[in-house]
Amino acid sequence: MKNKFKDYNLPDDRGHFEKFGGKFVPESLIPALEELEQYYAKAKTDKSFQIELNNLLTHYSGRETALYFASQISEELGFKVWLKREDLNHTGAHKINNALGQILLARRMGKKRIIAETGAGQHGVATATVAALFGLDCIVYMGEEDIRRQKLNVFRMNLLGAEVRPVSSGSMTLKDATNEAIRDWVTNVESTYYLIGSTVGPHPYPMLVRDFQSVIGKEAKKQFENQSENALPDRLVACIGGGSNAMGLFYPFIKDDVKIVGVEAAGKGLESGEHAATLTKGDFGVLHGAASTLLQNEDGQVTLPHSISAGLDYPGIGPEHSYLNETGRVQYFSATDQEALDAFQWLSEKEGILPALESAHALAYLRQENNGIKQGENVIVCLSGRGDKDVHTVAEALGIEL
Amino acid sequence: MNRIQKLFCEPKEKLIPFITAGYPTLDSTVDLVCGMAEAGANMIEIGIPFSDPQADGPVIQASSQQALDNGMTLNKIFEQVTQIRERTDVPLALMGYYNPILKMGHETFLNNCISSGVDGLILPDLPLEEAEPFCALAKSKDISPILLVAPNTPDERIKKISELAGDLIYAVSILGITGNDLASKDALAKYLNRVRENSVTPFVVGFGISSREDVIWFNEYSDGAVVGSAIIKNMDEGPNPVETTKQLIEVLKGRK
Ligand SMILES: Cc1ncc(COP(=O)(O)O)c(C=O)c1O
Numbered sequence: 001m002k003n004k005f006k007d008y009n010l011p012d013d014r015g016h017f018e019k020f021g022g023k024f025v026p027e028s029l030i031p032a033l034e035e036l037e038q039y040y041a042k043a044k045t046d047k048s049f050q051i052e053l054n055n056l057l058t059h060y061s062g063r064e065t066a067l068y069f070a071s072q073i074s075e076e077l078g079f080k081v082w083l084k085r086e087d088l089n090h091t092g093a094h095k096i097n098n099a100l101g102q103i104l105l106a107r108r109m110g111k112k113r114i115i116a117e118t119g120a121g122q123h124g125v126a127t128a129t130v131a132a133l134f135g136l137d138c139i140v141y142m143g144e145e146d147i148r149r150q151k152l153n154v155f156r157m158n159l160l161g162a163e164v165r166p167v168s169s170g171s172m173t174l175k176d177a178t179n180e181a182i183r184d185w186v187t188n189v190e191s192t193y194y195l196i197g198s199t200v201g202p203h204p205y206p207m208l209v210r211d212f213q214s215v216i217g218k219e220a221k222k223q224f225e226n227q228s229e230n231a232l233p234d235r236l237v238a239c240i241g242g243g244s245n246a247m248g249l250f251y252p253f254i255k256d257d258v259k260i261v262g263v264e265a266a267g268k269g270l271e272s273g274e275h276a277a278t279l280t281k282g283d284f285g286v287l288h289g290a291a292s293t294l295l296q297n298e299d300g301q302v303t304l305p306h307s308i309s310a311g312l313d314y315p316g317i318g319p320e321h322s323y324l325n326e327t328g329r330v331q332y333f334s335a336t337d338q339e340a341l342d343a344f345q346w347l348s349e350k351e352g353i354l355p356a357l358e359s360a361h362a363l364a365y366l367r368q369e370n371n372g373i374k375q376g377e378n379v380i381v382c383l384s385g386r387g388d389k390d391v392h393t394v395a396e397a398l399g400i401e402l
Numbered sequence: 403m404n405r406i407q408k409l410f411c412e413p414k415e416k417l418i419p420f421i422t423a424g425y426p427t428l429d430s431t432v433d434l435v436c437g438m439a440e441a442g443a444n445m446i447e448i449g450i451p452f453s454d455p456q457a458d459g460p461v462i463q464a465s466s467q468q469a470l471d472n473g474m475t476l477n478k479i480f481e482q483v484t485q486i487r488e489r490t491d492v493p494l495a496l497m498g499y500y501n502p503i504l505k506m507g508h509e510t511f512l513n514n515c516i517s518s519g520v521d522g523l524i525l526p527d528l529p530l531e532e533a534e535p536f537c538a539l540a541k542s543k544d545i546s547p548i549l550l551v552a553p554n555t556p557d558e559r560i561k562k563i564s565e566l567a568g569d570l571i572y573a574v575s576i577l578g579i580t581g582n583d584l585a586s587k588d589a590l591a592k593y594l595n596r597v598r599e600n601s602v603t604p605f606v607v608g609f610g611i612s613s614r615e616d617v618i619w620f621n622e623y624s625d626g627a628v629v630g631s632a633i634i635k636n637m638d639e640g641p642n643p644v645e646t647t648k649q650l651i652e653v654l655k656g657r658k
Contacts, residue, residue, distance in 0.1 A: 014531060024500055024527045026457045027563075028552035028577050169463060170453065182456045187578040189554065286501045286527070287454060299475045300505030301453040 005329055008254050010320070015203020017323035023202040025182075025289045032189045037204045039109050044211075049104060056100045057215060060133070061090040063097075065216075067223035067380070072350040077366060079377040082233065083353070084220045084249060086384050091126050093356060093385030094216060094245045095197060099126035101212030103134055106193035113137045113192045117181040119146055119174035119241065120311035120358065121153025122385055123197030128162035138162040141180040143172040146310045153389050171304040174241075174314045178288050198242025199318030202289030206318050213248025220380055221252050230378055235259040238382035239361040240279075240332070241311045243318035245384035250330065259331070259372075262321060263365045265307035266334035276305035277334040278317040279325045285316075292319040308337035308393060309357035311385075333371065335364035341397055343367065344387060354387030357394070405493035406521045406546045407569050409445055410604040416626030417617055417654055418606055419633050419647075420447040420497065422465040423482065424474025426643055432485045437644045439492035441651035447524065447628060450479060450498030457526040459581030461631040476502055476511070480518040487519035495522035495548060508536055512543050522546035524572055530563050537566050548572050551605075553585070553593045560600040573597045573624065575609045581631035584610040587619070594623040617654050629654060 010017045023033055043049040057063040066085040074081045086094035106114060114131045116138070118124030124140040131138035140157055144166050147154050157164050170176040178200075185194040199206045199213075217236075224233055236253060238246035240262045250260050267275030275281065278293050285294035287302055295303045295315040307313040324330040335343070340357055343364040348354050355363060362381050365371055373379060387394070395402050409416070419438050423431050435446050451469035455462065483494060496515070503511045503525070515523070523545060528536065530549065537547040546569040551560050554577060564571050573594065576585050584590065597605055607620045608628030620627035633647060640646025652658040 023529060023531050025529060026526050026552070026574075027529050027550045028554055028574065030529055030531070030559075031554045031556070169467070175454065179454050179456050183459075183579050186457065187582065189577055284504070286499075286504055288456075289527075294501070296501070296505065298505070299477075300502030301470060302501070 020319035020322040087386035093122040095123040095126035098212040103130040111193035117177040121150040128157040128160035141177040145172040198244040200242040210247040216248035217252035234377040249382045264334040265312035266336040267306040274306035276307040279332040311358040335361040339364035356385035357390045416444040418628045420630035422449040424469030425465040428472040439490040441648040442655035445493040452499040483518040497524040564601040
């Protein structure tokens with residue numbers, strides 16, 4: 001395994017992670033994707049782009065974010081838990097890392113209109129924020145079901161000057177918001193930049209979102225080396241919606257001798273049919289522009305996912321995760337709604353940190369019986385966001401009226 | 403030669419209506435297709451309903467969702483095409499998103515196309531970059547892959563796309579989704595002339611076409627006009643979908 005990943009250099013020029021990835025989009029988007037590839041390739045080697053981005057990450061978003069040794073839960077668990085505090089970012093989640101990177105690209109491309117899809121609203125808020133910062137028009141597509149469960153974020157986006165367009169088709173969640181954003185993009189491709197929020201979609205998005213999020217793993221690696229007695233952690237853990245906070249943490253460690261675990265949403269249970277555990281339960285398919293793994297029926301229709309956490313409520317997953325799963329480099333587990341709720345309360349009480357319900361899935365894995373974690377291990381968990389946005393959902397689940 | 407290849411050897415006006423399989427009811431497709439052929443349709447596109455139709459506007463999206471709710475599946479479409487073939491020889495193309503086809507498997511899907519009597523395939527989310535293996539297999543089985551071009555497709559790419567398709571390509575009239583409004587005639591004429599100059603195959607045009615005038619105009623600038631959302635919208639307005647649709651086809655063909 002180590003040898004195979006020593007020279008890890010995917011995707012290839014066509015945007016493939018072997019059979020995963022690629023560009024499965026309507027023809028009119030192809031020129032836009034090619035333009036984006038060209039601008040991104042230029043930006044990657046352009047010092048002024050990197051300086052501008054780093055300045056924003058430092059002074060606007062407040063990086064670097066802390067790597068916090070969570071002593072209370074570590075003591076209880078018998079291994080060492082380090083929380084990579086992405087919740088401390090401006091806007092409260094890792095999503096801003098990617099939004100800042102992409103908005104700089106959009107500006108270089110001369111686009112004046114920004115569109116995005118959002119589930120939990122965190123990516124929508126991040127996009128609305130950076131659009132406000134640069135004075136660009138911003139439209140965020142959001143499923144009606146998600147609008148209901150993430151009211152606070154909808155209002156935040158409005159305050160930031162973005163228009164939130166409700167999507168009432170299909171399951172009225174992230175998948176349908178993504179369809180609608182793609183339709184908008186197809187129609188307005190010449191004026192509009194589509195700011196995708198996760199490592200999903202057609203090439204080059206999975207690659208560039210991963211690269212912009214890799215600041216998580218790069219910092220964590222350096223911080224761990226400075227703060228602990230070891231050179232490398234034993235294990236990394238992150239929750240998986242589309243897979244961006246996870247790829248951001250994992251990618252800088254992919255060539256290292258470190259175990260890596262992704263945690264999907266098992267919803268009401270893997271056998272209940274109501275979950276979002278794509279890699280555990282799905283199979284090969286094409287959705288939203290990429291070949292990856294999908295929750296689908298025997299006729300190739302995408303099935304409705306379920307998770308208590310809007311940010312994980314997605315029937316697909318980034319193509320790179322499908323590849324890392326197939327090759328065994330990353331192991332994928334899942335946590336139920338209930339386990340996530342328990343972990344939410346657990347971290348709040350033990351460490352004084354309200355985690356996002358998404359991140360609570362990663363935390364829930366730490367408490368699972370067959371997680372394979374040995375006593376004394378050093379485990380870095382990506383705390384992808386803060387839980388303020390979820391207090392209504394949590395209260396509802398606990399039967400408490402606010 | 404398959405029926406599509408034969409049709410596009412003839413220099414006549416071509417009207418190509420689109421309907422969603424399984425809409426408005428599960429078993430309406432056979433009579434609709436045969437009725438449209440009788441009323442003068444020159445080729446018919448049958449849409450495979452999909453849960454996530456990204457290139458479609460609200461009208462076709464809704465029909466697609468209704469068809470799925472009615473229980474339409476790929477296997478049922480092939481059964482119905484078999485029944486259609488007992489009654490008409492009109493060229494038939496299936497239009498569908500890639501995932502259901504991938505799920506069935508290229509080989510099985512194409513063999514079903516052959517045995518039921520499908521002549522061509524339009525896959526709006528399978529661009530040149532990803533289409534080669536599928537196109538090669540389809541062509542080896544005498545099924546025409548009908549690839550798409552758009553107003554922002556560069557000249558050289560139009561040529562490549564048409565070379566890979568081999569028999570016919572489909573020019574999307576606008577940057578946009580099905581059911582959107584048309585661009586100005588000037589811009590359209592310029593674009594379609596560009597397709598004419600660069601494509602090595604005949605081409606049809608679709609998206610936003612809804613009237614007899616449109617059909618005449620597009621047949622001047624291309625080799626055929628596809629009408630989709632307008633057919634489905636019209637079907638929803640009359641009491642009897644088959645009769646209502648036949649009447650519209652006759653109007654679009656200038657027979658009425
Ligand atoms: C806090 C938080 N964590 C995780 C996710 C899941 O996305 P991803 O898998 O791309 O990190 C979201 C998505 O909205 C989120 O808001």
